[in-house]
Amino acid sequence: MRISSKVECGIISLVDICIYSNNSVVTVINISARQNISAKYLEQILPQLRQADIIRSVKGSHGGYVLTRPAEKITLRDVIDALDSTVLGECSIREDSQIADxxxxxxxxxxxxxxxxxxxxxxxxxxxxxxADTAADQPMYYI
Amino acid sequence: MRISSKVECGIISLVDICIYSNNSVVTVINISARQNISAKYLEQILPQLRQADIIRSVKGSHGGYVLTRPAEKITLRDVIDALDSTVLGECSIREDSQIADxxxxxxxxxxxxxxxxxxxxxxxxxxxxxxADTAADQPMYYI
DNA sequence: CTGTATTCCTACTGTTTTAATAAGTATAGC
DNA sequence: GCTATACTTATTAAAACAGTAGGAATACAG
Structure with a gap:
């Protein structure tokens, strides 16, 4: 099925925040660098996730984003709905058609x-x- | 989920052909009139369904379309794949991203x-x- | 109180996709 | 040969998508 880049980048960002926020916030610049997504693009996506109450933002210097609740309480439906309401919405176009109904x-x-x-x-x-499972299969080697 | 007009019109056309072909063919003009879809638009959709071996065409005067096989042997997957390969295809966009994987x-x-x-x-x-069920619920009245 | 690092907001732009139209060709029955 | 049909290709208008740009607001550090 066709998924927009916005939805994919949104989910990636949230997973990144989930992994890298150790009692502190994660910045757009961090996510951008780690995930190879334009910071300007993220600046457009993350506010939408904040409005949907999935992340919370801290403004100003030393600002950034954190999840509003534990990762196991954030469903992918929450995220998809926040970024693209057409994915999980209705789809019929024709009206006044019994067959379409x-x-x-x-x-x-x-x-x-x-x-x-x-x-x-x-x-x-x-x-x-x-x-984490995948990472375990491909372990890091330390010198 | 987002479905294109083309897919919807294609399915409607096939159901129309299924219902109205009584040992004969159904023309684009007929479908267009009954289903309120531009004939020119149908002329673009039906050849694709023919190429996918879902319908067979008869050219020339008294020509038209018929299903190539019984309606119970034509799946909606056949139709959707024929008209829009992205609906049931892969969807990830980002490459080289563990999270995307x-x-x-x-x-x-x-x-x-x-x-x-x-x-x-x-x-x-x-x-x-x-x-047919729906039609039975809303019976026609004859004078 | 000023500089800096950040989020936030709005608008813009180029590209791709979609939906539909148009014009003309090929085919076959009568 | 006329007519009704399918077939093919090109074109256009509108919408959606992906990403960019510029600058405003905020808050911390010194």
């Missing part, structure tokens, strides 16, 4: 409902854990 | 797999049947 009932509604449920069941913690 | 594994891959399976399980017959 039938397609909607047999197909789109069920697909949308599944996507909503599924994204509700996956949290930022799941992504972070998967990442 | 983890998101893909935890989220996109599973979602895509579900959508493929589900659309594989729904056929044109299902839509046509649902339509």
């Amino acid at each position: 039938a397609i909607s009932e047999c197909l789109w509604s069920k697909m949308t409902a599944y996507l909503q449920d599924f994204t509700d069941s996956v949290t930022l913690r799941d992504i972070a854990d998967k990442l | 983890a998101i893909s594994e935890c989220l996109w891959s599973k979602m895509t797999a579900y959508l493929q399976d589900f659309t594989d399980s729904v056929t044109l017959r299902d839509i046509a049947d649902k339509l």
